[in-house]
Amino acid sequence: MAVLAMDTATETLVAAVGAGGTAIASAAVRVPRGHSRLLQPTVQQLLRAAGLGPEELTGICVGIGPGSYTGVRMAVSTAKAMAVTLGIPLYTVSTLLAMAEAAVPQRGDGPVRVMPLLYARRARAFGAAYTLAGAERLAWQVETPVQVRPIDDWLAAWRGSEDGTSGGSARTSHGLQAEAYGTPQVRFLVHDFNQQPSLAQTASAWRAAADVALALCDVAAGMGPALLRLADGGQAVVYAGDDIHAVSPDYALPVEAEAKLAERGEARGNDTGRR
Known part of the structure; x- marks a missing residue:
């Protein structure tokens, strides 16, 4: 069972490839605003290092946040696209649980x-x-x-x-x-x-x-392997087929733009009420 894991919810991009919950190759790069540029090349390099092609993967595991609003979407959208294209299951894990698992290996x-x-x-x-x-x-x-x-x-x-x-x-x-x-x-x-x-x-x-x-x-260097262990150990939520489309990031609170829009709407409503 060859699984690719990734998480971009924090300032550190993490990814790993492994089998049976054990990492074969992993990477952790602190790139506060470089996830979109480096995620896919990093995945390609890890697959090459593991001697695997994408078609040999049997699952994708992704950290779904919370964390950076923009960052978390990078891994989630990439993982969903790969899982759907390859026809393999998608395993989702809280980024916070991955941090906990990485802290106590x-x-x-x-x-x-x-x-x-x-x-x-x-x-x-x-x-x-x-x-x-x-x-x-x-x-x-x-x-x-x-x-x-x-x-x-x-x-x-x-x-x-x-x-x-x-x-x-x-x-x-x-x-x-x-x-x-x-x-x-x-x-x-x-x-x-x-x-x-x-x-x-x-x-x-x-x-x-x-x-x-x-x-x-x-703990960042251990988060990729931690995702693999959590997926292999049954502590991930598994999606397959059309259900993969329903996977979304866990933002834990409204997106900043949505919150500001709601605040402006409330302010306008209050002004209207005073007239």
Whole structure:
């Protein structure tokens, strides 16, 4: 089973080709505004590196966001077009779940909780919370579904969740510490706040509240392989045939242009009401 995976919802373009949930070739390139230019060449290079032609693929897996409004559409539209043309299934996975899976590539004996967050402007973040009960692979449970909330609200919820801190000692922004595994309720934070200078203080507060704090750049290289594992492990939503046309990005909130249009409409309605 040869599967191609891709995600363009963040500032890092990620893609991978693999079989049986194991990556044969993968790539992660931080290109804030270059996804449309580099996605298809990257896919072609990965297929060549894996010794595969598009006709040998048996599935496509795509991260559907949330994230960049324009960016997420690149991978989703490309994946849909390829799946329909090749007549193969399309697997969809939340970008946030892919971040969580990439943050914990190896399983310990104790439970793990992960909160992935992506900056959503206006002091907000796209986020979710996932729980992994134990050593069993690909058993993620949704604790908090994908949504957009003020960043401070996410922090308050994280600090007040369950029994507080887990007692783990692996506070770091680079890599995973072995001593974090096996401790009760290890809490991972994965975020892209480091890319926003105005959020430096917020990022510091988050690092203090987590047992393992990872920036998006720390997990980006593992997101392509993570998508492959999630698809192979039954944690993706599968579409086939005409159902593929129904797949759309998960924006988590209205597109900016639509929100502004609605605001202008409400303002005009209020003006009319005062006349």
